[in-house]
Amino acid sequence: MPLDFSKNHFELFALPMTFAIDADQLDQAYRGIQSEIHPDKFADAGDAEQRLSMQWSTRVNEAYQTLRKPFERARYLLQLHGVDAMDAKNTSMPADFLMQQMEWREALMDAVEMRDISALEGLEKELKLHAQGLHSQLAGLLDEQGDFVAAGNVLRKVRFMDKLLEEIDAAYEDIE
C-alpha cells in the first residue's frame, strides 16, 4: 500500500515553502502529527494500521529532520526547484573562502595541540557567527531573490562550515 508521498516536506507540515521558517510552528506541527500517527498509538491496532503507522512516522521524522537543519532545508528547497547544489561536478570554491578555511583549520589544530578549551570555544563561537551570516544570505537568495545558482554556491560554503563544526565537536572529545 503506497503512501501519499506526493506532498513535499513543507506541505506535510502546512508550512510555506521558504528557507526562513518559524521553528516553533514546525515543532508544533511535527508533534501534532506524531501524536496522531506514532506506532505507540497503534500498538493494539491491526497489522495494516501498525505497518502504515510505522511508515508514516518514519516519513514524518525524515521530513522534520530535513526541515530542522538549515543545510538540509536549503538543499531540499533547491532540489524542489530542480537544482542539485551538491552535485559532485560542482566543486570549485572562491579562493578567499578556501584561505579562510585553512586559517580556521590551523587554529583548530593549534587548539587541539595545546589542549586549549577556551581557544576551541572562541573558534566555535566565531564559526557559528559566520555560519549564521551564511544562513541569512541563503534566506535572501532563496526567499526574496529566487537566485538558486547563487544559493547553491552559498550552500556549499555552509557544508564546509558544518564539517568544521563537526570537527570541533570531535576535538572537544579528544581534549577531554
Next chain:
Amino acid sequence: MALLQISEPGLSTAPHQHRLAVGIDLGTTNSLVATVRNGVSVVLNDARGHGLLPSVVRFLGDGSTSVGYDAQALAAQDPHNTITSVKRFMGRGIKDIPDISTLPYQFIDAPGMLQLKTVAGVKSPVEVSAEILKVLKARAEASLGGELVGAVITVPAYFDDAQRQATKDAAKVAGLNVLRLLNEPTAAAIAYGLDNAAEGIYAVYDLGGGTFDISILKLTKGVFEVLATNGDSALGGDDFDRRVYCWMLEQACLHTLSDHDKTLLMARARDAKEMLSEHPQTQITAVLTSGEVIDLTLTEQSFNEMTDSLVRKTLAPTRKALRDAGLQASDVKGVVMVGGSTRMPRIQAAIGEFFGQMPLTNLDPDKVVALGAAVQANVLAGNKAGDDWLLLDVVPLSLGLETMGGLTEKIIPRNATIPTARAQEFTTFKDGQTAMSIHVVQGERELVTDCRSLARFELRGIPPMVAGAARIRVTFQVDADGLLSVTARETGTGIESHIAVKPSYGLTDDEVAGMLRDSYAHAQDDMTARNLAEARVDGQRLVEATEAALAENGALLLSAEELQAIENRLEDLKLALQGADLSTVKRSTEALNKGTVEFAARRMDQSVKKALTGHKLDELEF
C-alpha cells in the same frame, strides 16, 4: 429480571475491559514488575512482600531452576550453576567480557553470543534471562488474576541491536508478548515527568548494576522527546564492587581463591559498598574455605579514591550527550537519578557539581524504571489513560555498512528519532561482479573492526556489468523498538533481487522456537494448545481493533460495498474464533488483515489531517 449474559472465556471482551499489561525492568542486579492499578503505577511484590527480584538464576541437577533470593543465598555454595548479572552477557561474545577470568562460570564460545555450561546443560544468556522473566510473569498473573496481554520490557538506552534482540528473544522464550522495548532512562523520565508535570530540559543519569546511560530529554506538554543519549553498556555498580574486591585481595594478600571464596568475597564487597552510602566506614569480615579469617576496615575516603576513575568515566558520555543535543549543562532544569548505584554519595556529589544543582532523588531509584514502563505498557495495551502523551526516542549508536578497505559508511546517525529509515546506493567493484557481500555494523568508529558486527548477508543475482554500473540500494529501517532490519536490492537494470535480514547475534528464529519448545516441554505444556491460544489472541485483537475502527469512522471513509466486504470477513473471523482449528483462525485473521489495508490507509490520512486542523485550516489541501 433479565438473565445476565456470560461470554465464553477469552472469546469476547467488553470494549472497556481493562487489559492486563505490565512493565518489566530486567536489571543486571535486580528485576521488577509493575502495573497500573486504579490509575496508579505500582510495583508488584512476591508472596513474601519483596518487590525486587535478584537477577540470579540457579540451575539444579534435576532440570529445575531457582530464581531470586533463594538462588542468591546459595550463590557461594554453587558458584558454577548460579548465574548472576547475566545481563552483561546478553548479545555478547567471550571476547567482549573484560574480566571473564575472574568469573566462576564455564563459558562456551559460540558465534555472536557466549553460552554457559551448567549442571542442567548448556544455557544461552537468553534462556537464563527468560527464567527471570518467567518468574516475574507468574508473579504478575497471580497478583492480577489473569493472563497478561503483554509487557513493556526496559533496556539500557545504550544497548546495541544485538543486546536488544537478545532481550526480545528472552521475552519470547518466557512466553511474554512484548508490547515495546523501552529505554530505561526514558521510562524513568515518564515516571518522573508525569508525576511532577515537569516541563523543560531534563537529564536522566542512570547507573545500574552493569550499565550506564545518560539521556537528555525535552519535556513539553504531553511529549517526551529524547534529544540525545549516550552511555557505556559495560559500566555499573558491579565495577565498584570489583574495585573493593581487588582491594580486599590486596590487603589480605590473597592470590588463588576457590570459586566459592570468589563469590563470597564479591558479595561482601557489595555489602561494604552499600554500607558506605550510609556510614563513614565499614567492617568487612569473611571466613574462607581454608578457615582463614578476613577482617578489614574500609573508609569512605579510600572507597572514593579507588572508585574515582569509575565516577569520572560516567562524565565523558554525559558531556557527549549534552553536545549532541546542542546544549550546555546550565540548560538542564533537573537531573533525575536512576539505578541503585546512584545512592552512592560520591556519585550524587559529582553529578551535582557537573550540573551545578543537586540531582532529584525523590523517586526510588530502584523502582522508577519499572513504574514508568508500566505506565507505557498500560497505554500500549489500549487502556486509555487520563492524559494523552507521546514518546519520541532515538537510536543510541550509528548504524552503517562496511565499504572497501574495511571502512564504515554510516547510514543512520546516532540520535536519529525512531522509527527511521535511510537508503543509500552502492555499486560493484569489479567487472562482471554478480554478488555483493553486505556487512552491517553499529558504532561510531571509522574502522569496521572497531564497530560491532551485527549481520552479514549476500545479495546474489546481480546481472554481470562493468564495475560501477550496477545500482544496489540498501535500506535500513529502525522500528519503534529500536530494532534494525536491512533490505538490499539491485535497481540498475530492470531486474531486481531482494533480500531482507534481521541482524542478530547468531540465534535464528528456529533456535528461539527450539528454546521455547524446550521450555514448555519441561513445563509439560502443549505447544499446539499454546499456538492456538496465541492465534486466538491475535485474531481477537484484530476483531476488536477492526470493530473500534469501523465504529469510529467506517461510515465516513468506506462505501456501502466496502463496508460490507470488511464486515463479511469480520464475521468469518468471529466464527473461526469460536472453533478450535488453528489454520482456520490464522487464515481468517490474515484475510481480515488484507481486507482492511485500504481502510487503514484512509484512516491514517484522516489522522494526519486531524493533526493539522486547528492550526492552519486555510493552508490544508488534502
